Amino acid sequence: QMEQAEAKASESVAADPTDIPEPIDRFEPKTHEVELVCEEVTAEIESGVTFNYMTFGGEVPGPMIRVREGDTIDLTIRNPDRNNKPHNVDFHACYGTGGGAEATTIAPGEVERLRFKAMYPGSFIYHCAVATMDFHISSGMFGMILVEPREGLPEVDHEFYLGQHEVYTDKDKGKEGHHGFDFEAMKAEEPTYVLLNGEEYAYTADNKGPLKVETGDTARVFLVTGGPNVTSNFHPIGNVWSKSWAEGAIESEPEINVQTKPVAPGSCFIGEMEFPVPETVKLVDHALSRVVHKGMMAEIKAEGE
Amino acid sequence: QMEQAEAKASESVAADPTDIPEPIDRFEPKTHEVELVCEEVTAEIESGVTFNYMTFGGEVPGPMIRVREGDTIDLTIRNPDRNNKPHNVDFHACYGTGGGAEATTIAPGEVERLRFKAMYPGSFIYHCAVATMDFHISSGMFGMILVEPREGLPEVDHEFYLGQHEVYTDKDKGKEGHHGFDFEAMKAEEPTYVLLNGEEYAYTADNKGPLKVETGDTARVFLVTGGPNVTSNFHPIGNVWSKSWAEGAIESEPEINVQTKPVAPGSCFIGEMEFPVPETVKLVDHALSRVVHKGMMAEIKAEGE
Amino acid sequence: QMEQAEAKASESVAADPTDIPEPIDRFEPKTHEVELVCEEVTAEIESGVTFNYMTFGGEVPGPMIRVREGDTIDLTIRNPDRNNKPHNVDFHACYGTGGGAEATTIAPGEVERLRFKAMYPGSFIYHCAVATMDFHISSGMFGMILVEPREGLPEVDHEFYLGQHEVYTDKDKGKEGHHGFDFEAMKAEEPTYVLLNGEEYAYTADNKGPLKVETGDTARVFLVTGGPNVTSNFHPIGNVWSKSWAEGAIESEPEINVQTKPVAPGSCFIGEMEFPVPETVKLVDHALSRVVHKGMMAEIKAEGE
Ligand SMILES: [Cu+2]
Ligand SMILES: [Cu+2]
Ligand SMILES: [Cu+2]
Ligand SMILES: [Cu+2]
Ligand SMILES: [Cu+2]
Ligand SMILES: [Cu+2]
Ligand code: NA
Ligand code: NA
Ligand code: NA
Ligand code: NA
Ligand code: NA
Ligand code: NA
Ligand SMILES: [Zn+2]
Ligand SMILES: [Zn+2]
Ligand SMILES: [Zn+2]
Ligand SMILES: [Zn+2]
Ligand SMILES: [Zn+2]
Ligand SMILES: [Zn+2]
Ligand SMILES: [Zn+2]
Ligand SMILES: [Zn+2]
Ligand SMILES: [Zn+2]
Known part of the structure; x- marks a missing residue:
């Protein structure tokens, strides 16, 4: 074992x-x-x-x-x-x-x-x-x-499931080798990494590749924010949440055409998107230093014309 | 005097x-x-x-x-x-x-x-x-x-009133003795304590005891977040906000079955709960290092079968 | 040039x-x-x-x-x-x-x-x-x-456009002279300045003067939060957002009588106000250390009786 x-x-x-x-x-x-x-x-x-x-x-x-x-x-x-x-x-x-x-x-x-x-x-x-x-x-x-809900969810062409969380390590981000856990940094809420699916830029062209849809498709994105401490500001670069449910509260009235939604640690988010044009959408926490310096991003590529 | x-x-x-x-x-x-x-x-x-x-x-x-x-x-x-x-x-x-x-x-x-x-x-x-x-x-x-509102609020079995805020002291949390105020920590928004009702775990079994309801009851929780700087992520562990009003804005449409709600410093929250099973609910800021390391928690005990 | x-x-x-x-x-x-x-x-x-x-x-x-x-x-x-x-x-x-x-x-x-x-x-x-x-x-x-929206926006007496963002400099706030940029402070999300319209208290009595309305007027405030990292907690001291649209999502249901609204970095807010009494309203991020110590505030003066 x-x-x-x-x-x-x-x-x-x-x-x-x-x-x-x-x-x-x-x-x-x-x-x-x-x-x-x-x-x-x-x-x-x-x-x-x-x-x-x-x-x-x-x-x-x-x-x-x-x-x-x-x-x-x-x-x-x-x-x-x-x-x-x-x-x-x-x-x-x-x-x-x-x-x-x-x-x-x-x-x-x-x-x-x-x-x-x-x-x-x-x-x-x-x-x-x-x-x-x-x-x-x-x-x-x-x-x-x-x-x-008992009546189900409206049909969409694609569904994606992502999890954001932050990691507190005892070395600077990117420093090669093994990183231990930094409990003091966690108490101070000063993470080394902020990630989607536990790894730097996991679902992007430079790593495992982007998620894929076709132009004209619809998609539903489920985000769970683990935290433990940091709030996501969830934004689809080059797109918009056509309909969204804060806190994943599917029985609440949806919000319409939302650009960026706070998603608390210990909470969820459901967002629906359209892809009227071919493009690569970047899903980010719009606290942008987490994107530029801490590893947070996923991509959805809409192919076709 | x-x-x-x-x-x-x-x-x-x-x-x-x-x-x-x-x-x-x-x-x-x-x-x-x-x-x-x-x-x-x-x-x-x-x-x-x-x-x-x-x-x-x-x-x-x-x-x-x-x-x-x-x-x-x-x-x-x-x-x-x-x-x-x-x-x-x-x-x-x-x-x-x-x-x-x-x-x-x-x-x-x-x-x-x-x-x-x-x-x-x-x-x-x-x-x-x-x-x-x-x-x-x-x-x-x-x-x-x-x-x-002029028409009043729906009747519930219990109402509870809680206040979250954070304290910036000049010693490490738990260090025995008198703690002075740390103005630099406040500017940096790095609190020593995050509290409900001004004291570590005040309304829990280990301190003044939990709040009490009976199984089958309904309750309304009023939260005021003093801050001065920190946003609460208010969650009832083992329960859900059946109906809730962000910002305490009682004339807005309630949100339904919300797990965790951001409550800004200088704002309020109203949440209604049900207690279909006997349990101890822990009210927390789901930025969990504040619960584990900074003193934030209250309990509601639902007694009976 | x-x-x-x-x-x-x-x-x-x-x-x-x-x-x-x-x-x-x-x-x-x-x-x-x-x-x-x-x-x-x-x-x-x-x-x-x-x-x-x-x-x-x-x-x-x-x-x-x-x-x-x-x-x-x-x-x-x-x-x-x-x-x-x-x-x-x-x-x-x-x-x-x-x-x-x-x-x-x-x-x-x-x-x-x-x-x-x-x-x-x-x-x-x-x-x-x-x-x-x-x-x-x-x-x-x-x-x-x-x-x-295609049908336009309801008429109001005044509209104001403000932008919040935070600046990370290599000197303490207020230290005279030229401040360079502090990239480490940005990664740590620890700003030196938090501002409305890029300058300390720009639109207040002590600087360029307050914004002006008359008692009995209505106003619409547009806020864009640049960040790059910090969430605003937007509050009108001495007033309330009679109607507001989180994320600037104008097709969503408005929230009614909101005191303080989180506005994420990379997002917007639309709020409508009434001025039933003569007063000076202070627009602030209710994370108040940003107001007291980092330069964040604008004023709206309602003149007349
Ligand atoms: Cu575990
Ligand atoms: Cu939890
Ligand atoms: Cu006082
Ligand atoms: Cu206030
Ligand atoms: Cu540029
Ligand atoms: Cu952006
Ligand atoms: Na910190
Ligand atoms: Na649309
Ligand atoms: Na800080
Ligand atoms: Na329920
Ligand atoms: Na920090
Ligand atoms: Na009003
Ligand atoms: Zn497809
Ligand atoms: Zn475990
Ligand atoms: Zn964008
Ligand atoms: Zn009872
Ligand atoms: Zn006082
Ligand atoms: Zn829980
Ligand atoms: Zn006027
Ligand atoms: Zn540029
Ligand atoms: Zn106020």
Whole structure:
């Protein structure tokens, strides 16, 4: 098992933004068997720089869970023996102490279960919430659960799932080698990295490539902001959020043609876009020093004429 | 009178979140005689750590004032002779230069009056606004005035009143003894403490005990964010804001099922909650390092089955 | 031409908030010839302190552009030979790579053109977006384009146009002489100055004088927040935003009687005010240390009885 952990040392934690569950196409409630595996992995935060991540499922953000209002989640959370730390999970979609965190705290080698009903729609963060939760989230332990309203969501051509969070390391950004965690910087809310999907510019032409749509398409972007401390100012350069739901609060009235939306740490955002012209859209936190100097950006390329 | 000030040195400034005026049950305008007494008191910010607070009424947040749209406030502000500094009060509910601050600036030993009509509904901060207002607010001088709409507010089972603000001290958090004020840290917006009701974890099981409701109840939470500089990201762990009004703007459309809401310094928030299951809800600023390392949290315990 | 640049050394960059285009009074689309001239100018950021600004048109914020949904903007951008740096412009009102930035990057001595149709209404920032865009924006390169909805905006008595941004200098605020730019402070998001219209307290009684209305008037305030990093918490001291549109998203439902509104870097705000009593309103970022210690404020004086 140590071999597996070592094998991960050179991998990327960046979750594929298109690897998400299908839209709900049901009018009956359902019970979902969901498994979250806590994975402590060392990976590159940018080329030549490694960091000890903690994750759900080895990815940042953790797997997107997709249910319908009234569905039941039958969760299994595993903390494999190869890990070093206790973990748990707090769902903002769950009524109950700690959003489930109290019931799910487990040491390495343990398994726990949590069963809850999704009683209100919206897109919600889930995250590790042990006593040092800010450290665990900054290390990568957050994801999103989408609770679709009973009537579902309007059809779009593409959906993308992204997670912003910030990392506090003990070296200057870009300094080659292994970066440890800087707890004083976290207390001061002065991050070294601000990232989409846990890695510098992961989904851009210079790295794993941009996300792709065709001219004339529509897309829906789900953002979860892990934080632990920093608010995103989420903007699509060269485009606009035609319709958007602050806080992922899908039952609220949408805001129309929004340029830049604050997304709090521990919150979500849903935005719909159109692509009337061929272009490369850059998704950014419009606190632009985070884009220029801290690694924050993803791209959507609209191809065709 | 000095004896009274000294007697307060070991007291807590944390206002009781349930000690608030009754909902309005009237359809006629009224004039309210309101008295605010500026109190400079030394008290514990956490166990073993004292701080020189400035307050309205010896409490943080200051007394909640509750009126109906169209009512008149006939305010008396007193700055007792035992104080050392000038004070005044700026009501965000008041049209007029400084929201009344210009008319109410008084030296120790002075009394002033201000009469104004509450012309628009909502929950609004009031705060000291002398030239060094950021220092006075960080020391505790802020509270909330609720201007109910003419038709009143829907009935709920419980109402709670909380105030978030941040304190800049010249020692590390938790360092035993007396902490002075750090003006450079305030300019840098790097607080030592981020608090609900002026004291570390004041309304939690480890301190004065949690707030209490019964399973099946509804509750309304009023938050005033004093700042002076820091935005709250207000989240009920293990619950959700079923209905909420950003900025305390009660005439705006409510947002539905909001997980985390930014509340700016110098602003308010109104959130309604349900308690379908027994649990302990933790009210936090979801910039979680403020919870883990700076003293920010309150609890609501829903008892029963 | 160097003479012209030197002649500007003692000028102010603070744009006149009343010097804005007339409301749209048309029901047919139109093409606008718009010219933006990039100007690198040295000017006073406060009395006795100079700073090397980069601007559009020599002013902060840059000229307000006003069009109707469906209109075409035929833009010419000039980078005069006397400048030292490349520049471009990103319009948040424009579909296309970089919001036009890719197509408009020009070296000193060059001219470029961009033609685009304003396809969605709202008030939107435009800003320089070269690779070091945070530096260029902090130096002053941002402004606003208002795209009125087809039906226009309700009539008000006065309109004002303001821009907030923050500047990172290598000396303490107020230290006499010339201040250079501090790139480390920008990365740390720790500004020296937070300003309305690029200069300390530019539109207040102590400087160029307050803005003026009469008692009983209505006014509309347009704010563009350049950042590059800092969120405004926009509050009218002694007044309230009777109606307001977060993000400048004019097609969204307005919020009613808002005290303080977060305005993200790279975003806008539209607020309407009433002046039922004579007073001086102070427009501030309610992160009050920015008002007390960093130069942020403008005044509106309502005269008459
Ligand atoms: Cu964890
Ligand atoms: Cu949480
Ligand atoms: Cu005061
Ligand atoms: Cu105020
Ligand atoms: Cu530029
Ligand atoms: Cu931009
Ligand atoms: Na900081
Ligand atoms: Na559109
Ligand atoms: Na700071
Ligand atoms: Na509900
Ligand atoms: Na900082
Ligand atoms: Na009004
Ligand atoms: Zn963990
Ligand atoms: Zn497609
Ligand atoms: Zn843009
Ligand atoms: Zn005072
Ligand atoms: Zn009860
Ligand atoms: Zn939670
Ligand atoms: Zn430029
Ligand atoms: Zn007038
Ligand atoms: Zn005020």
